[in-house]
Amino acid sequence: MTTRLDSDSIMYGYLTSVTALMTATGNRIYGPPLGVPAGITEPKTFIKFSCDGGPGHPDIPMSSERFSFSCYGSKQSEAQSVFRALFDALHRVGRQEVTISAGVTALLRRADLESGPMDLPEPELGWPRVVCAFRVVFMERAL
Amino acid sequence: MRVTARVEVNLRTREVKARGAGFAQEFANAIAEKAAEFARRNVAPGRGPGPHPHRPQSPHIDTGELMRSIQVKEQPMGFLKTAIIWTDVPYGAHLEYGWTTRSGTHWRYPWCLPAVEEARAYAAVIARSTARRWLSDEGFVQAGRVNLVAPTTATFFPEFD
Numbered sequence: 001m002t003t004r005l006d007s008d009s010i011m012y013g014y015l016t017s018v019t020a021l022m023t024a025t026g027n028r029i030y031g032p033p034l035g036v037p038a039g040i041t042e043p044k045t046f047i048k049f050s051c052d053g054g055p056g057h058p059d060i061p062m063s064s065e066r067f068s069f070s071c072y073g074s075k076q077s078e079a080q081s082v083f084r085a086l087f088d089a090l091h092r093v094g095r096q097e098v099t100i101s102a103g104v105t106a107l108l109r110r111a112d113l114e115s116g117p118m119d120l121p122e123p124e125l126g127w128p129r130v131v132c133a134f135r136v137v138f139m140e141r142a143l
Numbered sequence: 144m145r146v147t148a149r150v151e152v153n154l155r156t157r158e159v160k161a162r163g164a165g166f167a168q169e170f171a172n173a174i175a176e177k178a179a180e181f182a183r184r185n186v187a188p189g190r191g192p193g194p195h196p197h198r199p200q201s202p203h204i205d206t207g208e209l210m211r212s213i214q215v216k217e218q219p220m221g222f223l224k225t226a227i228i229w230t231d232v233p234y235g236a237h238l239e240y241g242w243t244t245r246s247g248t249h250w251r252y253p254w255c256l257p258a259v260e261e262a263r264a265y266a267a268v269i270a271r272s273t274a275r276r277w278l279s280d281e282g283f284v285q286a287g288r289v290n291l292v293a294p295t296t297a298t299f300f301p302e303f304d
């Protein structure tokens with residue numbers, strides 16, 4: 001049985017390969033298991049994501065999983081710009097080969113915006129935030 | 144000699160279209176109601192996450208406001224029949240998508256999406272029971288096994304064997 005690839009690693013590998021997105025976020029894209037670094041103590045442009053899970057295909061090694069994203073910025077408009085960069089990078093993207101580590105390449109087959117964008121500032125911190133979720137279909141094993 | 148009847152269903156028949164639309168809308172509504180039922184259960188006082196669970200000494204009490212606010216509304220969109228489950232309580236979205244505390248911990252209690260996913264498991268059963276009402280023979284005048292007022296055209300012809 002082949003090893004199932006980690007969903008978060010595939011997403012992280014893909015997002016960090018998109019130059020425009022890295023520029024928009026200042027190279028700040030954070031996901032599990034590390035999350036947002038403790039050094040970030042004030043709102044700035046960054047993306048935080050996590051995989052919510054989803055069904056796999058019974059016959060072929062493909063998964064359809066949902067990812068939640070929080071796009072931050074120092075202002076709400078900046079958070080919206082980060083969302084826009086994420087949307088441009090991910091929505092309706094098809095057949096992307098993603099290198100997640102040396103010699104391990106994953107196939108991101110399709111991604112679509114599933115919910116959002118919604119302006120939802122952090123209730124405790126007051127940080128501007130836009131939340132959204134994408135449905136992503138990818139191959140569970142390496143190419 | 145036996146007499147057989149061939150029933151032709153014309154999908155362009157007005158009644159079929161009307162019934163199909165009715166079925167689709169009722170099906171969407173039923174799934175949404177089921178999802179709302181699960182969602183209300185997810186946030187019911189004593190079963191949900193409780194108020195400000197990340198603050199053990201929180202003075203807030205679990206009022207059940209979110210549970211009571213969850214509603215279902217049908218929302219036909221042309222040929223697409225949809226129903227929505229919704230709440231206008233502001234913290235419903237925060238619970239669903241999560242929030243970050245000053246210590247940096249991210250808290251999250253999704254209640255809506257898991258409810259919808261759970262309701263999806265009932266889709267086949269609901270589809271069957273809904274279809275029985277909208278698309279079955281019940282309640283129609285029949286000749287043999289053929290509905291006389293069904294949205295179909297029936298042709299009788301003799302068959303020899």
